[in-house]
Amino acid sequence: MKLSELHPEGAKVRIGTVDFTANDIIRFAEKFDPQPFHLDPDAARQSLFGGLCASGWHTCAGWMKCFVPFWMGESKRLAKEGLVAPKLGPSPGFRDLRWLRPVFAGDAITYFVTFLSAKDLESRPGWRINTIRCEGENQDGEPVIRFESKVLEFP
Amino acid sequence: MLHFEDFPVGTRFAFEPTQVTAEAIIAFASEFDAQPMHLSETAGKASILGGLAASGWHTSAIMMRMLCDGYIGESASEGSPGIDSMEWKKPVLAGDTLSGHSSVIATRVSKSRPEIGIVTFRAEVTNQRGEIVAICDYANMIRCRRAGDAA
Numbered sequence: 001m002k003l004s005e006l007h008p009e010g011a012k013v014r015i016g017t018v019d020f021t022a023n024d025i026i027r028f029a030e031k032f033d034p035q036p037f038h039l040d041p042d043a044a045r046q047s048l049f050g051g052l053c054a055s056g057w058h059t060c061a062g063w064m065k066c067f068v069p070f071w072m073g074e075s076k077r078l079a080k081e082g083l084v085a086p087k088l089g090p091s092p093g094f095r096d097l098r099w100l101r102p103v104f105a106g107d108a109i110t111y112f113v114t115f116l117s118a119k120d121l122e123s124r125p126g127w128r129i130n131t132i133r134c135e136g137e138n139q140d141g142e143p144v145i146r147f148e149s150k151v152l153e154f155p
Numbered sequence: 156m157l158h159f160e161d162f163p164v165g166t167r168f169a170f171e172p173t174q175v176t177a178e179a180i181i182a183f184a185s186e187f188d189a190q191p192m193h194l195s196e197t198a199g200k201a202s203i204l205g206g207l208a209a210s211g212w213h214t215s216a217i218m219m220r221m222l223c224d225g226y227i228g229e230s231a232s233e234g235s236p237g238i239d240s241m242e243w244k245k246p247v248l249a250g251d252t253l254s255g256h257s258s259v260i261a262t263r264v265s266k267s268r269p270e271i272g273i274v275t276f277r278a279e280v281t282n283q284r285g286e287i288v289a290i291c292d293y294a295n296m297i298r299c300r301r302a303g304d305a306a
Contacts, residue, residue: 032216
């Protein structure tokens with residue numbers, strides 16, 4: 001089956017939650033984004049953010065951390081019903097990403113996916129490019145991240 | 156310390172070459188993107204990516220590190236409101252050496268916070284064959300220079 005058959009257009013699906021501990025925030029930032037407000041609580045208080053907060057890329061990676069097990073679960077669920085899950089491939093990228101609020105140490109971010117549209121690839125019969133909206137919100141229900149991603153789908 | 160005024164359109168920062176090891180690819184994927192082609196050479200070879208390949212989010216994070224080492228670490232950066240677009244153009248495979256550059260494509264002072272400038276950059280990440288593996292248009296908030304700030 002195709003992704004467009006599995007998810008009605010515009011239906012927002014919860015895919016999981018990630019706890020952002022101070023340790024995880026600092027560990028990610030030391031490797032990939034060593035800016036003071038991601039590394040040092042005291043320096044972070046002096047910044048625009050006002051407290052130790054996750055690298056925006058860490059917040060992005062949290063979405064993927066939820067999506068992969070969510071999708072494996074969906075594939076199993078469909079198999080039990082005798083259905084073949086859509087064959088999703090790599091993503092060619094994303095657009096319009098907004099980090100709407102900082103993700104502070106101690107926040108729990110819940111992530112969502114919404115199927116938006118599908119387009120057939122003229123160059124490869126049967127292949128499609130899906131557009132999905134990816135979102136995350138904190139424990140107070142405030143949006144922290146939103147972006148539109150592309151996902152390849154094979155026949 | 157670099158301030159907003161130090162980033163006119165056309166300013167370009169080069170990335171130091173950095174090698175992406177199999178261990179780093181697997182470590183990132185194990186934590187954030189545990190799909191077979193990011194975890195094993197065999198599964199990677201069998202996939203459309205053609206080998207053990209970094210998660211696109213890993214490539215993005217490596218780009219971030221190259222930006223930090225390239226200019227952010229010595230600038231009055233206050234983070235980013237977002238990314239206009241990120242294109243993962245080619246797979247990043249184990250053993251690849253990435254480099255590239257980031258260039259200023261637009262600048263403006265924030266209307267709501269006149270002490271902050273918003274600089275739009277285009278980053279291009281290339282591999283050891285000179286092929287572009289990622290292109291990213293992103294915004295960076297950078298403090299404006301005040302009287303008394305060191306140049």
